[in-house]
Structure formats: C-alpha cells, structure tokens
Amino acid sequence: xxxxxxxxxxxxxxxxxxxxxxxxxxxxxxxxxxxxxxxxxxxxxxxxxxxxxxxxxxxxxxxxxxxxxxxxxxxxxxxxxxxxxxxxxxxxxxxxxxxxxxxxxxxxxxxxxxxxxxxxxxxxxxxxxxxxxxxxxxxxxxxxxxxxxxxxxxx
Amino acid sequence: xxxxxxxxxxxxxxxxxxxxxxxxxxxxxxxxxxxxxxxxxxxxxxxxxxxxxxxxxxxxxxxxxxxxxxxxxxxxxxxxxxxxxxxxxxxxxxxxxxxxxxxxxxxxxxxxxxxxxxxxxxxxxxxxxxxxxxxxxxxxxxxxxxxxxxxxxxxxxxxxxxxxxxxxxxxxxxxxxxxxxxxxxxxxxxxxxxxxxxxxxxxxxxxxxxxxxxxxxxxxxxxxxxxxxxxxxxxxxxxxxxxxxxxxxxxxxxxxxxxxxxxxxxxxxxxxxxxxxxxxxxxxxxxxxxxxxxxxxxxxxxxxxxxxxxxxxxxxxxxxxxxxxxxxxxxxxxxxxxxxxxxxxxxxxxxxxxxxxxxxxxxxxxxxxxxxxxxxxxxxxxxxxxxxxxxxxxxxxxxxxxxxxxxxxxxxxxxxxxxxxxxxxxxxxxxxxxxxxxxxxxxxxxxxxxxxxxxxxxxxxxxxxxxxxxxxxxxxxxxxxxxxxxxxxxxxxxxxxxxxxxxxxxxxxxxxxxxxxxxxxxxxxxxxxxxxxxxxxxxxxxxxxxxxxxxxxxxxxxxxxxxxxxxxxxxxxxxxxxxxxxxxxxxxxxxxxxxxxxxxxxxxxxxxxxxxxxxxxxxxxxxxxxxxxxxxxxxxxxxxxxxxxxxxxxxxxxxxxxxxxxxxxxxxxxxxxxxxxxxxxxxxxxxxxxxxxxxxxxxxxxxxxxxxxxxxxxxxxxxxxxxxxxxxxxxxxxxxxxxxxxxxxxxxxxxxxxxxxxxxxxxxxxxxxxxxxxx
Numbered sequence: 001x002x003x004x005x006x007x008x009x010x011x012x013x014x015x016x017x018x019x020x021x022x023x024x025x026x027x028x029x030x031x032x033x034x035x036x037x038x039x040x041x042x043x044x045x046x047x048x049x050x051x052x053x054x055x056x057x058x059x060x061x062x063x064x065x066x067x068x069x070x071x072x073x074x075x076x077x078x079x080x081x082x083x084x085x086x087x088x089x090x091x092x093x094x095x096x097x098x099x100x101x102x103x104x105x106x107x108x109x110x111x112x113x114x115x116x117x118x119x120x121x122x123x124x125x126x127x128x129x130x131x132x133x134x135x136x137x138x139x140x141x142x143x144x145x146x147x148x149x150x151x152x153x154x155x
Numbered sequence: 156x157x158x159x160x161x162x163x164x165x166x167x168x169x170x171x172x173x174x175x176x177x178x179x180x181x182x183x184x185x186x187x188x189x190x191x192x193x194x195x196x197x198x199x200x201x202x203x204x205x206x207x208x209x210x211x212x213x214x215x216x217x218x219x220x221x222x223x224x225x226x227x228x229x230x231x232x233x234x235x236x237x238x239x240x241x242x243x244x245x246x247x248x249x250x251x252x253x254x255x256x257x258x259x260x261x262x263x264x265x266x267x268x269x270x271x272x273x274x275x276x277x278x279x280x281x282x283x284x285x286x287x288x289x290x291x292x293x294x295x296x297x298x299x300x301x302x303x304x305x306x307x308x309x310x311x312x313x314x315x316x317x318x319x320x321x322x323x324x325x326x327x328x329x330x331x332x333x334x335x336x337x338x339x340x341x342x343x344x345x346x347x348x349x350x351x352x353x354x355x356x357x358x359x360x361x362x363x364x365x366x367x368x369x370x371x372x373x374x375x376x377x378x379x380x381x382x383x384x385x386x387x388x389x390x391x392x393x394x395x396x397x398x399x400x401x402x403x404x405x406x407x408x409x410x411x412x413x414x415x416x417x418x419x420x421x422x423x424x425x426x427x428x429x430x431x432x433x434x435x436x437x438x439x440x441x442x443x444x445x446x447x448x449x450x451x452x453x454x455x456x457x458x459x460x461x462x463x464x465x466x467x468x469x470x471x472x473x474x475x476x477x478x479x480x481x482x483x484x485x486x487x488x489x490x491x492x493x494x495x496x497x498x499x500x501x502x503x504x505x506x507x508x509x510x511x512x513x514x515x516x517x518x519x520x521x522x523x524x525x526x527x528x529x530x531x532x533x534x535x536x537x538x539x540x541x542x543x544x545x546x547x548x549x550x551x552x553x554x555x556x557x558x559x560x561x562x563x564x565x566x567x568x569x570x571x572x573x574x575x576x577x578x579x580x581x582x583x584x585x586x587x588x589x590x591x592x593x594x595x596x597x598x599x600x601x602x603x604x605x606x607x608x609x610x611x612x613x614x615x616x617x618x619x620x621x622x623x624x625x626x627x628x629x630x631x632x633x634x635x636x637x638x639x640x641x642x643x644x645x646x647x648x649x650x651x652x653x654x655x656x657x658x659x660x661x662x663x664x665x666x667x668x669x670x671x672x673x674x675x676x677x678x679x680x681x682x683x684x685x686x687x688x689x690x691x692x693x694x695x696x697x698x699x700x701x702x703x704x705x706x707x708x709x710x711x712x713x714x715x716x717x718x719x720x721x722x723x724x725x726x727x728x729x730x731x732x733x734x735x736x737x738x739x740x741x742x743x744x745x746x747x748x749x750x751x752x753x754x755x756x757x758x759x760x761x762x763x764x765x766x767x768x769x770x771x772x773x774x775x776x777x778x779x780x781x782x783x784x785x786x787x788x789x790x791x792x793x794x795x796x797x798x799x800x801x802x803x804x805x806x807x808x809x810x811x812x813x814x815x816x817x818x819x820x821x822x823x824x825x826x827x828x829x830x831x832x833x834x835x836x837x838x839x840x841x842x843x844x845x846x847x848x849x850x851x852x853x854x855x856x857x858x859x860x861x862x863x864x865x866x867x868x869x870x871x872x873x874x875x876x877x878x879x880x881x882x883x884x885x886x887x888x889x890x891x892x893x894x895x896x897x898x899x900x901x902x903x904x905x906x907x908x909x910x911x912x913x914x915x916x917x918x919x920x921x922x923x924x925x926x927x928x929x930x
Contacts, residue, residue, distance in 0.1 A: 040898070041899075042789065042790075042891070042898060042899040042900065042901060043789065043837070044882065044885055044888070044901070045834075045835035045836045045837065045885060045886070045887055045888060045901075046835070046836050046885060046886050046887070047885070051882075053899075054878070054881070054882065054891060054899050055899060056893050056897050056898065056899050059542075059545075059546055059549065059876075059893065060876070060881070061876045061877075061878060061881050061882070061891045061899060062881065063881055063882045092881065093881065094881075
C-alpha cells in the first residue's frame with residue numbers, strides 16, 4: 001500500500017480497457033464485476049437489436065448488451081474470442097459483449113480530456129472522456145447512458 | 156439491530172400483528188353471534204397484551220387507547236352489557252384505530268388525534284351507559300413501567316424470614332388493582348377507588364362488596380428461573396394479588412445458598428401468600444395467567460378455615476424434604492417434594508380437587524389456538540433457502556442430463572439413485588415452499604377494514620363475507636396482493652353496490668354484500684371479489700370507451716369484451732370522482748399488479764345481480780411444471796397448467812379466415828392459430844402449417860389458442876428466474892429458467908401471447924395516444 005505512486009491517490013482512477021473492432025474503450029474498473037468468455041445467449045423476443053439475449057451467470061439471468069451494436073459500430077459476430085465484461089450500474093448487473101479486453105490503465109483525472117463537442121455521430125453520447133495513451137486515443141465509456149436510454153434495456 | 160431493546164421492540168410489533176389478527180377474528184366471530192365466552196376472552200386478552208407490551212415500551216398513546224378499549228371489552232366479558240350491532244361496529248372501528256396506533260408506534264409516526272378521539276368518544280359512550288366513570292379509566296403510568304428483574308431482591312433476603320416486599324411486613328395493600336391484569340368480575344371496578352390507606356384492612360376493603368363471603372386462599376408460588384428470563388417479575392404478581400384483597404406475604408428463603416455459592420440466574424425464593432379476598436378463585440388464578448408454566452404454583456381455597464390460614468405461614472422448605480411439616484392444612488397437597496406429610500386431612504381433599512380442575516381449564520384457556528410450536532424466522536433466511544433449493548433443482552436437472560449423455564442405461568443403479576434424488580428434491584422444495592405459504596386470512600382481515608372504511612365513506616350498508624380464509628398462498632403474493640385487492644374492494648363498495656334506496660327499489664335487501672373468497676384450483680389460487688350490486692352498466696362503459704377514443708365509433712363488442720374495457724388504461728366510469736375511488740388509479744394498474752405476480756384477472760358481470768372479479772395466481776413464485784419446447788431454434792418452456800392438449804395439424808382441421816388468420820377446428824369449436832415464432836418475433840410466418848405440432852393453450856377459462864411450435868422436447872420442473880429485475884418485462888415472456896445444460900430458456904406467458912396476438916387487441920394496447928390518457 002505504501003509503495004503506491006506519490007501522486008494524490010484520489011486523483012488516480014483505474015480503468016479497464018477493451019477493444020471493439022478497431023476502437024479502444026475503457027470503463028471505470030470499480031463498476032466491473034468480472035470478465036468471462038462468451039457463451040451463446042438466449043435471445044429475447046421484442047428486444048432491441050443490441051440486446052444479444054440473456055445468459056446464465058451462476059444461476060442468475062444476465063442480459064448481454066452487444067456494445068458494437070449499441071455504439072453503432074460495424075457488426076462483429078460474437079466469436080469464441082469475444083469476451084463479456086460483467087458490469088454493475090445502479091444496482092443492475094449487465095454483461096457487455098466486446099471483442100477483447102486489453103489492459104488496466106491507471107489514469108490521473110487531469111489526463112482525462114473532454115471530448116470535442118462536435119461529433120454528431122451516435123456514439124458521441126456514450127463517450128464521457130478521452131485519454132491519450134501511447135499515441136492511441138482511448139474512449140471512456142459512459143455506462144449510465146450506454147445502459148439506460150430511450151429504448152431502455154433496464155426497465 | 157445491535158440494540159437489544161430495538162430487537163425486543165421489533166418482536167413486540169410482530170406479536171402485535173398476530174394479536175390484532177386474533178382481535179379482529181374474535182370480533183368478527185362475536186358479531187356473527189358466537190357467544191362462546193372464550194371468544195370475548197380472546198379479544199380481551201389480545202387488547203390486553205398489546206397494552207401490556209406497549210406499556211413496557213412507554214408507548215403512551217397506544218397504552219391509553221388500548222386501555223379504554225380493554226375496559227369496554229371487560230364490560231362485555233363480565234356480561235354486564237350485551238353489545239348491540241352498533242357496538243360491534245364501534246369495537247371493530249376501535250380495533251382499526253388500535254391497528255393504526257400499533258403501526259404508528261412502530262414507524263414512529265402519529266395517528267391523527269381526531270381519529271383516535273372519535274373512537275374514544277364512541278367507546279366512552281358505550282362505557283358511559285354501563286356506569287363506569289371515566290376516572291376509573293385513568294391509566295396509572297406506574298403500572299406500565301418496564302419491570303426489570305430486580306436484583307436486590309435475592310440480596311436483601313439474605314436474612315431468612317424477612318418479608319421480601321420492602322414495606323410493612325404483612326398485609327400489603329396496593330391502591331390500584333392494576334389495569335394490566337384484568338379484574339375478572341366487574342365488582343372489581345367498583346373496588347378500584349378504594350383509598351390505599353384502607354386497602355390493607357380487609358373489612359373496609361370488602362365492605363361494599365357483595366356479601367358472598369370472603370375466601371381465603373393459600374398460594375404457594377415458586378418461580379422457575381425461566382420466569383425471570385421471560386421478563387416476568389414476582390413482585391409485580393404479588394402486588395396484583397395484594398390488590399385483590401388482604402394478603403399476608405411470606406418469602407421462603409430456605410433454599411438460599413451461602414452468598415459464595417449463589418448463582419445469579421438461579422431462582423431460590425418462593426413465596427407463600429395468604430390472601431383474603433371476595434374474589435373468586437378464577438380471578439386469583441388469572442393473576443398467574445401468564446406465568447403458569449414458569450413456576451410451581453399451588454392455590455388452595457379454604458373458606459371455612461380462613462382464621463387459621465391467616466396465621467403466619469411458617470417458612471416451608473421445599474427442596475430438601477426436611478421433616479418440617481408445613482403447618483397449614485391447605486399446603487398439604489402441595490409439591491411432590493413435601494413428601495413426608497401426614498395423610499390428607501379430609502377437608503383439604505375436596506379443595507385440592509376443586510383446584511386442579513380450574514387449573515386445567517385456565518391452562519387450556521390461555522392458549523386457545525396454539526397447536527404445536529412456531530418459530531419466527533426472518534424472511535431473508537427463508538428466501539435464501541428457497542434460492543438454494545432452486546439451485547438444487549437445476550443442479551439435479553444438470554446431473555440427470557449428464558447421466559443420460561454418459562450413456563448410462565436406465566437399469567443401472569445410478570439411474571435409480573437419480574430418480575430418488577429427484578423425488579427428494581421435489582419433497583424438499585414442497586416443504587420449503589410451505590414455509591413461505593401463509594393463509595390469506597390476514598389479508599382478508601385487512602380488506603374487512605377497507606370495507607368498513609369505504610362503506611362509511613359512501614354511506615352504504617355493506618356486509619363483508621369471506622370464504623376460504625385458510626387457503627395458503629406464498630407470502631410475497633399476499634403482500635403484493637394487498638394494493639390491488641384494496642382497490643377492487645373499494646371499487647366494489649363505491650361503484651359495484653347501489654345505494655340503499657336503489658337496492659330496495661330493485662327488490663334487494665338494503666344491505667349490500669361483498670364477498671371475498673380464496674380457493675385452490677388445479678395448481679393455482681383463485682381469489683374472487685364479488686358484489687351483489689347492479690352489475691356493469693355496459694351501455695355506459697361502451698359510451699365512455701368511445702368518448703375516450705379507446706374503441707372505434709360504432710364498434711360491435713361482445714359483453715365480455717365490453718367488460719374487459721375496464722382494464723384499459725385511463726378508463727374510469729365513475730360519473731363523479733368520489734372521495735373513495737377515482738384517484739386516477741384504474742383497473743389497468745390492478746391488472747398490471749396481478750400480471751406481475753404471474754396471475755390473471757377476469758371479470759364477469761350480470762346486470763342486476765352483481766359483478767365478480769376473479770384473480771388466478773400461481774401457487775408458488777419459484778417453481779413450475781413446464782413443457783420444454785423448441786421454436787425457431789430456441790428452447791422455451793410453456794407452463795404445464797396452461798396446456799390442455801397437444802396436436803398435430805393437418806389440412807383437414809385448418810381453416811383459413813381472412814388473409815392472415817387461420818383457425819383450427821377442434822371437435823366442435825374453432826380455435827385461433829398462432830405461430831409462436833412469429834408472435835415472439837423470431838421468424839416470419841411459415842407457408843404451411845401442415846403436419847406442424849401445436850399446443851392447445853388456455854391460460855384462462857375463456858381464452859384459448861392453438862400455438863404452433865417446432866418440437867416438444869420434454870416435460871420438467873423448472874425454477875423461475877424473474878426477468879423483471881435484470882431486464883424488465885417482455886411481452887409474451889413470463890420469466891426465465893435454467894435448463895439442465897446450463898442454458899437459459901424463457902418461460903412463455905401464454906395469456907399475454909393470446910391477448911397480444913397480432914390482432915385487434917394489440918392495436919388497442921399499442922395505440923400511442925392511449926398512453927397519454929391515464930387520468
């Protein structure tokens with residue numbers, strides 16, 4: 001504990017970064033419950049396109065959100081290498097289907113950049129901040145708006 | 156929860172719930188003409204226990220009200236006054252207020268004073284007629300102080316023969332014969348005001364009593380340690396005893412060990428009390444009502460020998476069977492340990508006999524309905540158990556599947572063992588569900604109150620009939636039924652029943668009847684709410700629905716269809732919004748609540764004779780028997796109780812009806828055909844239904860459909876996993892379950908599939924304009 005970096009620890013947040021297609025995203029690691037491999041989901045009738053269905057997470061029913069579909073990125077069929085990140089948001093547990101989990105990043109709050117207020121594309125509202133890491137741009141996913149929107153995945 | 160007092164308080168409120176239930180139950184039975192004295196005793200005891208407990212927690216408002224209620228009950232109990240029908244209303248109302256007060260005390264809120272006062276006034280009016288003055292109703296707060304186990308009691312009795320009650324040695328008089336231990340006959344009431352100064356003197360205390368003589372009782376009282384641990388206090392009991400007349404109290408300290416051997420939690424002391432009183436023996440026994448099982452108690456009467464008996468009782472030793480022969484004859488038949496006693500003196504024999512009988516009776520009385528013991532368990536723990544059993548069921552299914560996959564034949568031991576395992580799982584599960592099951596009685600009683608309040612609000616005379624109160628339903632269901640039922644009961648009183656004049660004009664009795672019944676029927680629980688009112692006014696319903704744009708102008712609807720319009724959002728037929736119903740909460744909310752419980756609600760009404768709402772609910776919320784089927788590559792479960800039969804379709808029994816509708820001819824009726832894959836949005840309609848497998852489902856009596864599926868897989872018990880929490884409601888799907896292979900399968904909501912079938916109903920429900928109409 002004592003050999004932590006000397007920066008003010010309150011300003012440092014750990015993020016889990018993952019990949020969807022060619023894009024890199026992160027979520028606050030505190031909202032991540034677990035990471036598991038992709039298993040075939042049971043589709044739900046009348047569900048929005050981005051809801052892949054539900055899977056059995058040790059006896060509980062876990063809805064799976066296909067992040068690529070949710071962010072309107074080119075579809076990438078869930079394959080054996082796809083990964084489900086189980087996140088908890090507002091007491092609800094949801095699985096996010098992504099292509100691969102890459103890293104855990106420790107980011108100082110001052111390094112978070114507000115996304116430029118120009119992007120009109122759909123995914124803009126799902127990105128709360130941007131991070132530059134090794135010249136790559138990593139998007140911080142806004143779980144709140146990803147999981148609760150008009151079409152609402154959680155009633 | 157760390158505060159022990161808070162825990163005790165919580166259990167007091169739990170007890171109160173039971174007591175209130177008992178109270179209402181008793182009052183209802185009493186009102187129906189049950190004149191068993193035990194009934195009124197039960198009522199009295201319930202109020203009394205609430206008062207006692209409330210006193211211990213200094214809940215003054217509750218104590219005050221319970222006291223006046225109790226006093227009224229006492230008058231009834233003593234037979235001094237026979238309550239009229241109106242008086243029962245008063246009592247029932249008072250029990251409602253008492254209930255409010257209990258809830259308010261628990262939640263630390265307050266009941267509006269005028270509500271309490273209103274009831275107090277009616278109770279006082281009842282009391283007033285019977286000549287009990289208000290002064291005597293005053294509650295002596297001192298009586299309700301929590302009585303801790305006073306530890307200086309044993310200590311101060313280190314010296315033998317010292318009378319324990321600190322005051323003057325022998326006859327102790329206590330001013331108030333204590334409201335918390337009820338006087339058994341009403342003469343006590345007139346005795347209340349006796350000046351404390353005079354009380355010790357038997358003559359003066361008894362001067363104004365009926366001259367049926369003074370009885371002398373020898374009481375031997377030896378508390379068990381459990382008496383102290385259960386929060387009772389001998390001092391308190393002795394106080395009450397002394398209040399009944401003149402008492403000579405002696406503490407027997409012979410068993411008291413030297414101080415270094417003294418066990419703090421042992422009980423070493425016993426008392427002998429010579430009581431001269433005009434009270435009957437039963438009143439003396441009553442003092443010990445609550446501790447009967449917690450002490451050795453011998454009460455002997457000797458009316459003729461009062462003089463001798465009053466002579467100071469010698470210290471009797473009990474445990475060491477010392478050769479000290481206890482002097483008074485009355486004590487002879489005492490404890491088994493006082494063995495070396497001379498043969499019974501003849502005159503004591505009859506008295507011994509006479510005591511044993513009332514004792515038995517009192518014992519029977521104090522626990523009227525107790526059959527076997529009960530344990531209070533937190534619901535959380537039960538739920539955890541239910542969940543675990545659910546896991547067990549799934550696990551068992553997985554295990555069976557693996558056994559099959561491993562190719563082990565059914566003649567192997569493994570298979571036999573597995574069968575047994577399955578049977579056990581089922582038994583465990585039934586037992587666990589039985590823990591959660593509760594009779595609907597408490598729910599129905601709450602509805603009785605709603606009826607009373609509703610009928611007085613709209614000034615209608617309503618009789619409330621309940622049937623099948625013992626029907627057991629899952630606790631969650633009971634809790635979640637309360638709101639919809641309340642709403643429907645109010646509706647029945649407000650809209651269902653006509654005014655008295657109208658009723659008389661239609662040749663009905665002036666009093667309307669609302670019946671609430673519960674029963675089990677083919678794996679489901681049926682709850683019916685019916686009134687004998689005018690029935691649904693269909694022309695008005697139709698007009699309203701048209702006005703509100705819920706149906707097209709000039710639409711032709713059948714009677715049941717019209718009735719079902721009531722369930723549409725934003726529909727309310729009440730001409731004017733009364734104080735009671737019509738707050739914008741319509742029957743659609745009721746239906747949603749019922750549907751959320753996996754239930755159905757239907758309506759049937761006959762003009763002039765009344766309306767009946769029928770709620771059908773699953774017996775348990777956790778497990779269901781289902782048929783596993785396949786549709787468009789997906790595995791689904793159809794609740795078995797929805798399925799009437801399975802069939803194979805052929806061109807002979809299929810009939811086209813319009814461009815997109817097909818019906819199946821089933822013997823002599825036509826049933827709509829639904830393609831499940833289409834209904835659930837899994838695929839587009841198939842071109843031919845020839846040779847397809849179909850299930851004939853009928854979730855309700857009046858709705859039926861043939862559902863086309865791909866394949867029937869098997870029949871099995873499934874554990875219901877709600878989707879509400881994790882995803883939200885899905886049209887056509889009731890819940891999910893986990894199959895033997897670990898995959899999730901959805902459980903079909905057959906009723907929803909039928910009502911939302913691609914047809915007119917769906918259009919009505921999905922018409923976006925309607926969502927804004929909610930009043």
